[in-house]
Amino acid sequence: MKILTLSIMIANELKNMIEQENLKEGDKLPSERDLCEKLNVQRLTLRSGLRILLQEGIIVSKQRSGYYVNKPRVEKNVFHLESTSEAIFQQGLKMKMKMKLLHLSKMELNKYLSAHMRLPLGTKVYELQRLRYVDDEPISLETTYIPIEIVPDLEHYDLQEQALYVILETAYDIHIDHSEQEILVSTADDFAAMSLQVAKGEQLVLQQGLAYDTKNRQIEYTESLMKMERFVYVN
Secondary structure, eight states: OHHHHHHHHHHHHHHHHHHHTTOOTTOBOOOHHHHHHHHTOOHHHHHHHHHHHHHTTSEEEETTTEEEEOOOOEEEETTSOOOHHHHHHHHTOOOOEEEEEEEEEEEEOOHHHHHHHTOOTTOEEEEEEEEEEETTEEEEEEEEEEETTTSTTGGGSOTTTSOHHHHHHHHHOOOEEEEEEEEEEEEOOHHHHHHHTOOTTOEEEEEEEEEEETTOOEEEEEEEEEEGGGEEEEO
């Protein structure tokens, strides 16, 4: 327990150092020897603190080079329904965001989607697939299914420039109220790897869930594949 507590204390000291010295994304941390002298700790203890920062995605390690400040991660609250755009805004992160519409088509629910959306087999839905970029880097591949009956003519709206929830509210008077979400670990297939610019088989976060409106109607089922190093889940 003492070792764990000391590790956390060192991790917090390292976080304070990064903030106080105004280290930015890509900046290199001092060497392990310098950090040991600066924090007055042994190298084994220092490494345990560095390991916590690596796990939290605050820093990255480059072989034979050292430790560097990582890109900021988007915090997703496991108990609060919010879009990635909202999460970035709430954190006050200065990130350039954009969506790329990959495709929008009409289809009928198969057994898999019928079970997840809790709607009859054959229900007609829109399938909407978009790629989310932050600072010109693709960070998530999002596939959404929405019943055509409640959002007719969805294809007439700009799904690349406008947030989906804004369209639902302003055009259809649909207000998302709550959802059921599941967070899993998945691996990138050929398409996900190409879209997110990662290696095939790389581990990704899979967030999937069904969202309801204020009338308790099933509005949208979404499966989002996200880069692990760009997201962190908090409560």
